Amino acid sequence: MTTVQDLYDARVAAGALKPDDAQIAALPALERIRAALAEPPRRGLFRKAPEPPKGLYLWGGVGRGKSMLMDLFVETLSVPARRVHFHGFMQEVHAEMHRLRKDGVEDPIKPVAKAVSDDVRVLAFDEMQITDITDAMIVGRLFERLFAAGCVVVTTSNRVPDDLYKDGLNRQLFLPFIELIEERLEVRELASDRDHRQDRLQGTQVYFTPSGPEARAKIDALWEELSHGQEEELVLHVKGRQVELPRFHNGVARASFYDLCARPLGPADYLKIAEVLRVLILEDIPQMGSHNFNEAKRFVTLIDALYEARVALVASAAAAPEMLYVEGAGSFEFERTASRLREMQAADWGG
Structure with missing residues (x-):
């Protein structure tokens, strides 16, 4: 026993x-x-x-x-x-x-x-x-x-x-x-003064560039630590639509840019994601521009929702935040998103 x-x-x-x-x-x-x-x-x-x-x-x-x-x-x-x-x-x-x-x-x-x-x-x-x-x-x-x-x-x-x-x-x-x-x-x-989730991310690199095998290996290690080797699919229902988070455990989800930004999701979907999650691992963020303007708009909306809910973000991307969207309509407005991505890398972010 x-x-x-x-x-x-x-x-x-x-x-x-x-x-x-x-x-x-x-x-x-x-x-x-x-x-x-x-x-x-x-x-x-x-x-x-x-x-x-x-x-x-x-x-x-x-x-x-x-x-x-x-x-x-x-x-x-x-x-x-x-x-x-x-x-x-x-x-x-x-x-x-x-x-x-x-x-x-x-x-x-x-x-x-x-x-x-x-x-x-x-x-x-x-x-x-x-x-x-x-x-x-x-x-x-x-x-x-x-x-x-x-x-x-x-x-x-x-x-x-x-x-x-x-x-x-x-x-x-x-x-x-x-x-x-x-x-x-x-x-x-449970009135602890310590945020153990933040302890696990404290001082840890959370933004990896460029995307690729090395970034994926480091994210694999973080995912293993945060999920304790357990995962399931979580399906959120928002206004009659299904939003799928393919890998989820204990408030931590792992998804690709394609999963969340290449599909026709909107603000309500991202608000629900931010409400349910405490940590999002978002992989393979590409460089964006006029060729994928709709995906870029969704990415901005997603980051805004995560930022306002103070969800911790772990990400792999093709470039540094400031270089993710440098040409096309909305590039000036994207500067705010880049600034938020920088702020979300701070050691005291989240919670």
Whole structure:
């Protein structure tokens, strides 16, 4: 039996983690859940699984180690669990509900919740945030059924529960979900002063030129460190469109210039990307001009969205920022983008 504390200590001893008092203080809450789930069924004629333990809502600033603690917790579990980004999970729920409605099912939440609870005992969500009214209107009923089926929910978030769906449309209909979260989950702040994500990028080269095998090898190493060797595709739904981030893990995505700027994406798409991500690795930015003016316009919009949301950027490009767009309409306006790309290379950028 490996406890969460055991695994954390082993990672510190191996040099993979730096000890952090706030993280260490959160370990007993995760261990409480792991230990309860590891209890065997009660003996007797009518064997019954123990009552599910209260879950955990772990919130705090970006880069404090919430996702890392979640990974450790899931690694120690002896029961079926699913570790998934909350936004991706909700997109799956909507897709399945849409399919069931087409098949004539009047209340698709019931079979969707049953399918989830039949497969797992623990749902480990990363980055719970609710900004979409379609999510806000179904999470309450969905989670009620998951809890009733014995699912244990452990989630991370950058927001305290009371700030979920803040200022959202018809928010009063969402308030019962906040009450449900506070009733069924222990709410705990991870109040570390350190941004460990920024520590990983601190002093690290984040803009590589020219693009090519050498730049790709260095970005591969950064990606491995930031993703811990795990990745999945994340599909964002924006106003009926799909925006695909081919490689994603824990708020970090890796995509090419072609993926994000050669496709017909607009400001709303880039704002959604900036909302979901904390780090974007953007590869193979070409030199731009009148021959690829539309791609250049999208690139400017993307950088503006990342800049305003203070998303950390790692990039490989054909040239230095000032030389990416030197001729054609908009070259003067591109000077602001070049300036922002320079600013985003600073050691204290992000968060």
